[in-house]
Amino acid sequence: MNLKEIVGKKAVEFVKDGMIVGLGTGSTVFYFVHAIAGKVKDGLNIEMVSTSIQTVELAKSLGLNIKELEDVDHIDLAVDGVDEIDKNFNAIKGGGAALFREKIVADIASEVIWIFDESKDVEKLGAFNLPVEILPFGYSHTIRKMTEVGLNPVLRLKDGKKLITDNHNYIVDLHLGYGFNISEVKEKLSTIVGVVEHGLFLNVCRFCIKGTENGAVIIENPNKK
Numbered sequence: 710m711n712l713k714e715i716v717g718k719k720a721v722e723f724v725k726d727g728m729i730v731g732l733g734t735g736s737t738v739f740y741f742v743h744a745i746a747g748k749v750k751d752g753l754n755i756e757m758v759s760t761s762i763q764t765v766e767l768a769k770s771l772g773l774n775i776k777e778l779e780d781v782d783h784i785d786l787a788v789d790g791v792d793e794i795d796k797n798f799n800a801i802k803g804g805g806a807a808l809f810r811e812k813i814v815a816d817i818a819s820e821v822i823w824i825f826d827e828s829k830d831v832e833k834l835g836a837f838n839l840p841v842e843i844l845p846f847g848y849s850h851t852i853r854k855m856t857e858v859g860l861n862p863v864l865r866l867k868d869g870k871k872l873i874t875d876n877h878n879y880i881v882d883l884h885l886g887y888g889f890n891i892s893e894v895k896e897k898l899s900t901i902v903g904v905v906e907h908g909l910f911l912n913v914c915r916f917c918i919k920g921t922e923n924g925a926v927i928i929e930n931p932n933k934k
């Protein structure tokens with residue numbers, strides 16, 4: 710079993726009957742959704758919302774019924790992947806361009822669990838470029854402003870064209886470098902008009918499930934008890 714599969718399957722143990730569950734996005738969550746589908750077939754009774762069209766399609770292909778976010782009044786648990794996570798439980802997300810919906814779902818959820826293989830566990834953030842969702846309207850000016858304050862933005866392309874998110878926006882990846890100053894970057898982004906949301910998820914998760922060669926390791930975030 711690969712490490713993503715190990716943690717995807719482990720996370721299902723946190724899902725209880727009657728819960729409303731937020732499904733994340735990505736290749737690790739892929740295994741979580743498959744495991745959930747198995748449990749639902751065995752009688753697990755839950756409702757689900759999704760963080761992306763990609764995950765909705767995966768879930769539907771497995772026979773799962775996904776609710777619109779507007780049709781639930783709360784989320785008990787959200788399970789999602791990360792691109793990087795540091796020792797203070799700060800994460801970068803958005804490698805799959807789903808950061809905006811992922812952030813809304815994580816914000817609504819009473820509890821968040823990150824699932825990842827050990828390669829995502831880092832001392833400091835920044836080897837992975839920070840994704841930021843921006844509005845198409847005036848985007849070249851938004852990017853210029855980011856450049857002016859030293860954020861080193863690169864517009865993300867897919868198949869040679871601008872990547873379009875599920876919300877019909879663009880993504881820029883900020884090349885900030887290893888160990889960048891998180892609060893300084895957050896502050897700079899808050900001043901730039903056209904930024905929809907960024908991929909910094911700071912102290913959001915209650916539990917991490919890290920896939921290692923010795924199996925899944927559950928780590929509790931002491932600041933989220």
Ligand code: 5RP
Nearest residue numbers: 735736737790803804805807
């Ligand atoms: C998508 C995300 C994903 O959770 C993140 O990219 C991790 O994906 P994977 O499990 O495929 O490595 O933030 O926007």
